Amino acid sequence: LSNKTNDEIVPTLLTQHLKVKPVTMLTASRSPGYVASPHSKLQSMIWSNPIRNVFITKKPGTTTTREAMVKFITHLHDSYPEINVIVQPPVISEISNDFKTFPEQNPNHPHVLFTGENEDIVTKTDLMVTLGGDGTILHAVSMFHDMQVPPVLAFSLGTLGFLLPFDFSEHEVVFNQVMNSRAKCLHRTRLECFIVRKNDPKKISKLVSVHAMNDIFLHRGNAPYLAYLDVFIDGEYLTRTTADGIALATPTGSTAYSLSAGGSIVSPLVPSILLTPICPRSLSFRPLILPHSSHVKIRISTKSTYNLENNKINLSIDGRPYDSLDVGDEIHVINETGTIYLNGSELPPEYNSPDLFKRKSKIKYSGIYCVAKTENDWSLGINELLGFNSSFRFKPAKTKNDKPSNCSFEE
Amino acid sequence: LSNKTNDEIVPTLLTQHLKVKPVTMLTASRSPGYVASPHSKLQSMIWSNPIRNVFITKKPGTTTTREAMVKFITHLHDSYPEINVIVQPPVISEISNDFKTFPEQNPNHPHVLFTGENEDIVTKTDLMVTLGGDGTILHAVSMFHDMQVPPVLAFSLGTLGFLLPFDFSEHEVVFNQVMNSRAKCLHRTRLECFIVRKNDPKKISKLVSVHAMNDIFLHRGNAPYLAYLDVFIDGEYLTRTTADGIALATPTGSTAYSLSAGGSIVSPLVPSILLTPICPRSLSFRPLILPHSSHVKIRISTKSTYNLENNKINLSIDGRPYDSLDVGDEIHVINETGTIYLNGSELPPEYNSPDLFKRKSKIKYSGIYCVAKTENDWSLGINELLGFNSSFRFKPAKTKNDKPSNCSFEE
Amino acid sequence: LSNKTNDEIVPTLLTQHLKVKPVTMLTASRSPGYVASPHSKLQSMIWSNPIRNVFITKKPGTTTTREAMVKFITHLHDSYPEINVIVQPPVISEISNDFKTFPEQNPNHPHVLFTGENEDIVTKTDLMVTLGGDGTILHAVSMFHDMQVPPVLAFSLGTLGFLLPFDFSEHEVVFNQVMNSRAKCLHRTRLECFIVRKNDPKKISKLVSVHAMNDIFLHRGNAPYLAYLDVFIDGEYLTRTTADGIALATPTGSTAYSLSAGGSIVSPLVPSILLTPICPRSLSFRPLILPHSSHVKIRISTKSTYNLENNKINLSIDGRPYDSLDVGDEIHVINETGTIYLNGSELPPEYNSPDLFKRKSKIKYSGIYCVAKTENDWSLGINELLGFNSSFRFKPAKTKNDKPSNCSFEE
Amino acid sequence: LSNKTNDEIVPTLLTQHLKVKPVTMLTASRSPGYVASPHSKLQSMIWSNPIRNVFITKKPGTTTTREAMVKFITHLHDSYPEINVIVQPPVISEISNDFKTFPEQNPNHPHVLFTGENEDIVTKTDLMVTLGGDGTILHAVSMFHDMQVPPVLAFSLGTLGFLLPFDFSEHEVVFNQVMNSRAKCLHRTRLECFIVRKNDPKKISKLVSVHAMNDIFLHRGNAPYLAYLDVFIDGEYLTRTTADGIALATPTGSTAYSLSAGGSIVSPLVPSILLTPICPRSLSFRPLILPHSSHVKIRISTKSTYNLENNKINLSIDGRPYDSLDVGDEIHVINETGTIYLNGSELPPEYNSPDLFKRKSKIKYSGIYCVAKTENDWSLGINELLGFNSSFRFKPAKTKNDKPSNCSFEE
């Protein structure tokens, strides 16, 4: 099923209890409104039109998430017959034999799952549900580029994540709150990255844009030489760094790679772009927190004596290898609602594509709205997950089994 | 003159060329409008009513600044006879013998300077001019607490400053631009600090508020014991730190003490509050960048065995010792336009003083508008002043005299 | 008793069960030999002459340590009647009523405690036992300056310490091992600090030397200005630092103040001197690890405009305020067996005091030999006490009570 | 010539002025004695038998180094006819046409160069001369593994290096000092790395040993997953790190990769091994300075869910890619004179190869003796080359051209 092209997906009865239909049949996605309140860091998510299409993704290949997915779909079908469940084709193959009964409120009809190409799924999704860890959320959100991201309801199974998911045991209660506009969301910004190739005559045609929830980074990877990177802010030269690489992160990503490289922890509510060097050959490169409206350009530079062919630098988006860049190539990073036409920008006029701006105007709510547990999720997260400011343990361990957390080592 | 109380200042002819008048004679201060532009990080400063009262401060006691002040006043009197110059009483004593001629456009009248108590000066100032370094600006701005700060036009004399002053040689040109609404300003936020004493029955009566342009910090000072500080964000406990102290900084202050303690460099345009520990006894305390709307409470805690009397912790505002705190005392820090009545706050209702809010509503433009040289001042500053990301110097020095900057040592 | 001068201490029966005698009655201290082994990081402590005089110190004022002390003394008197127990006068006052029985092996004689002036105690001590935390050890060791430190057997009571004490519950077994030359020791180096006053005509007369187990630091303390310190290594100018201060630490002290200021963790077995700046106004001051044989000179410098009187800098030794220094004053720091007459040293010849060298030659084993639990104490310590390299806790807490260690906060 | 095997190198007249002979003709290398002095950080290099065989290496492919090499060889042949000059085959091809005259003291004979396989060159070299930067020295020294390294005399050409070379303009004077036993050397230690494969039945046969002057590091390279590394010290488990990688460095290497990753600067005279994590996913991993005698074992670990095939980790020695490791593989790192059979080691007995120890016993002087300029080279280096503790530049630039060093950017 997974390799079928979209128009091949026709309603099919896979088993006695499971039928698949093309996602293209569904009505277009609709989004909730988000209402801020003066006393809250979160925004209320209000559905003036009820949720109809729920897209569920999961971490591939573990029994726990597969079972959770079946449980969650069954719950939706049993309790919310009006809701259409969307999954990706590989998931259907994985779970097709797991439905042994008919939906409760619809005893004579099989379970129905909608599926299709990613590019169709994204146009139909009202709400996205993820089952897995941080990687699952990052991956699911990455499907929605150049368009509005539906609200994200994330569940973890066994392991916690820093993107602050709910425990799966709460799925019934939480989904009910979301349905009834009683859920609150934390807003997270995204970054957008354009690659401009040095040797591209018609630059505009190749203007590729990718979106990052965590970070965009350049790294020397396996290369035995250092990366030489020229950094420009709003069209003005800032510095040249000789380093393993450089990370541009959202506040969300401040606890990911940027943290490992020595960056500060930034609340998701601080509108900003983090510029954190990775192992720079300088004593005086301190991580920078730039305005949200910044246009950051990084150009692959070189020491003249280097062989140009060898000087490839890897670009990764949210930790996934994306492309490799040559000397003279550039990345341009802005926040998702930003524009690269700031005062003083050196970007040539041919980039001033009308498409670029038409697209932007379509998006009402930029960034990512994540259903949140409490006002305090973030503080709890840095305390409980990152072990922030652990005090030195000058109290003796009570019992032999009361080991520090890093003693989890077993041969 | 400096010790005279306000009502004693009567118009006095100090020398043939200099007359002093009470500042109270002047009309009340008026402020410009600030207009943002989509393509600029700066805001245009527009005077719908022309500037009349200019308050000039200077670093005390150096010949260079004294001479510059006389030159600047002379220029104003010569070229802008409609402008009233305000100075503090000690300045008058310092410069009274330095006026040897009459103003050009007013050849038969002596130079006139207005003076008085600080609390009167602040109500009359349309524009503030500082002559000196960062400390001079910090000190001048600190006079304006609980009220709108007039725009700041800063000049340096010989030494540069990170608050990015103009060189004094440009004073005529720059002042003319300011007068003619052709100057642009960088907006900097301020923090506000309330002290709440543990053993104060009527807490509200003692609610003191001070404003910081750089930072508010608690430090053990000379004490041979560590500070134990409990940190709460928006009323929720975050962490207890055992440390030399803790700094809460504005983005402006990110390059001051916070930097020395290991904090990131934050652009003044990122609305945020920096929480940077000072020498904490923890491997895992990383500097935090909190939302601008945060309410940070810090309570002096203690190890039970300590003698309470000895456990004083020093509070400093913009580097000046302000007060010392005892175990159980608290500071509450918010941004100047913020409120401490956020969701979940533990602050008792009696703090909810109506005065507090009446004051706030008076301020139209909070923070500090500093006349800026270029869009790029900040990047230039971190490069040129802080030596940001200096690359290793693997080129030989051209001449013997081409020494690295830290070799400025002389016996 | 505590205020009596030495010659006033005459044998006195304090209670029916406790007699006090002057420490001066005892024979001079003798030290063990220390034998290294190729396969061990520790050294065997061999007593060719059996231990006779045991000096016991404790953390002042807590019931737990008082009770432990009485228990320990009773055990020694019961099991090792040949051993003389030495305590300081205040301890006698504290515990005098706690002996309710006669020693087991000497049923008709009271318990005997030896006491006297510190300067007499140190000349009689064969072995030092401490009951308390790191501070107790630091303080006890500091009594032995300019002379050999007796081996240290440290016990903790309830709280752990980074100087790696034994748990008090093991005191009988461990003391027996020490007595029978079956204990092993970790060797820790000490630093020595000389103060040289600028305005001291006969410098040699005032040459004060103090010894540090952890660190020697200079700090601005309460001063609202920064410290300007010129650093010289082996007589050559290294750098001028503008900072809160500077710490010179032993490897033992690498986990004390130096760690909080950002220093690396250095094994006690690495012969070296750590130079760690405290909140320096520089992006590029990295902690330095200098050779053990280094001669570090730090001179209090000044910006010319400062008022000299105000520019006092505090000197602390192992965390205790020691003295305050003026502009032009210097400290000279070397390892305890080092000499300040290295090549190129600028120290004037008059310091070349014969006394200095005579003293040195007396010391056979420099530094501090601490009875150790296992080869691995240090690694265990950084893991268990400092929470070194705690991994992020992405496993859910098993029970409600399984809180992270920094949630120990209680109102 | 470069591809010829050793026995093919026969005396050949390449040009009228240049003859090549096989290095195997030369007598075996002999080494100087090194004499320490109490007042010096350097050691005098004493040649009881005069230097005969000088091996000269250079950075490949630049005109400047080629010309310098010819100049240096010509000087040796002109002034020291008894000295045999050794070069590698590719160098001969490069410079063969550059000799236009006969040697001064030997006017009728061509210049003679000795060459051959690296494994023969290393057995004949009395003194090694390098022309180029740090990389040239690292590479030259790496030829000498498992044997004594000849003294290194390094010259730089235009660019400075942190391994503190002489300027080439001084080559005549300096070489003369070396010849006449008037030169002093800085001693630098090396690390040795053994790779042990998990799935190697006869582990001993594959026991590979490589030597590092700077560092040995493991890195995830291009992999999109993190490295999981278990670290053991002296056979005891220390910690598991999840990171980009880990660096084990000599004090010499403390200013190379370790510095970029946040490590302290360690004097080459501090006998120690640095363990510095590279971008670890932990807030509390602080660089460690371990005893010189440590045996550090690192095992590639894995999260159980990972695909083993993908989990390759790259090993680099002095920055050169060396090998890639699989899950379960280990590296064992010790100092060059150390042994991996420390107390508690888990290394199986079959590693206890007699060869291993036979080799060790051959080396009289381990590590690398580098001819040094002054006692103070190291302090000068961190100041002048690394820009250590640069103070903030609050003095205005004198002229427009007086730009900070990081403004070297040109489009």
Ligand SMILES: NC(=O)C1=CN([C@@H]2O[C@H](COP(=O)(O)OP(=O)(O)OC[C@H]3O[C@@H](n4cnc5c(N)ncnc54)[C@H](O)[C@@H]3O)[C@@H](O)[C@H]2O)C=CC1
């Ligand atoms: N040395 C490092 O710390 C590196 C970190 N990364 C980070 O990994 C991210 C991708 O994550 P995965 O797809 O899960 O890859 P992954 O499976 O390699 O996991 C990376 C780890 O980072 C955690 N993580 C992800 N986003 C986070 C966030 N915003 N805050 C705190 N922790 C977070 C994950 O839970 C996981 O433990 C990238 O965006 C990048 O920031 C990537 C490479 C190296």
Ligand SMILES: NC(=O)C1=CN([C@@H]2O[C@H](COP(=O)(O)OP(=O)(O)OC[C@H]3O[C@@H](n4cnc5c(N)ncnc54)[C@H](O)[C@@H]3O)[C@@H](O)[C@H]2O)C=CC1
């Ligand atoms: N160890 C440290 O770095 C310490 C720093 N400070 C800082 O000093 C500030 C007060 O400054 P002054 O009255 O001039 O005292 P000061 O005369 O003691 O000078 C402190 C230094 O900081 C510089 N400075 C001030 N504000 C700055 C900023 N926003 N960015 C970059 N550099 C800045 C000044 O130019 C001066 O070089 C405080 O707000 C505090 O942040 C205060 C105590 C210790």
Ligand SMILES: NC(=O)C1=CN([C@@H]2O[C@H](COP(=O)(O)OP(=O)(O)OC[C@H]3O[C@@H](n4cnc5c(N)ncnc54)[C@H](O)[C@@H]3O)[C@@H](O)[C@H]2O)C=CC1
């Ligand atoms: N901000 C900071 O971290 C400061 C640290 N200190 C350190 O405190 C030391 C004096 O200790 P105390 O008399 O116990 O004073 P204290 O009672 O103020 O305790 C300081 C803390 O440091 C711990 N400590 C002491 N020596 C240590 C070591 N070598 N390794 C790890 N932890 C250690 C103690 O257990 C205690 O938790 C000084 O030598 C200095 O290094 C002193 C002032 C400030």
Ligand SMILES: NC(=O)C1=CN([C@@H]2O[C@H](COP(=O)(O)OP(=O)(O)OC[C@H]3O[C@@H](n4cnc5c(N)ncnc54)[C@H](O)[C@@H]3O)[C@@H](O)[C@H]2O)C=CC1
């Ligand atoms: N992000 C980083 O800082 C990285 C650093 N390296 C370092 O590069 C070294 C290899 O150097 P090259 O062969 O010259 O490669 P390279 O040509 O890539 O140069 C690396 C840079 O490090 C400098 N360098 C080398 N050894 C040094 C030392 N001991 N102290 C100070 N600077 C030093 C070199 O002069 C050069 O500027 C490796 O041993 C490793 O330590 C390697 C990879 C990444």
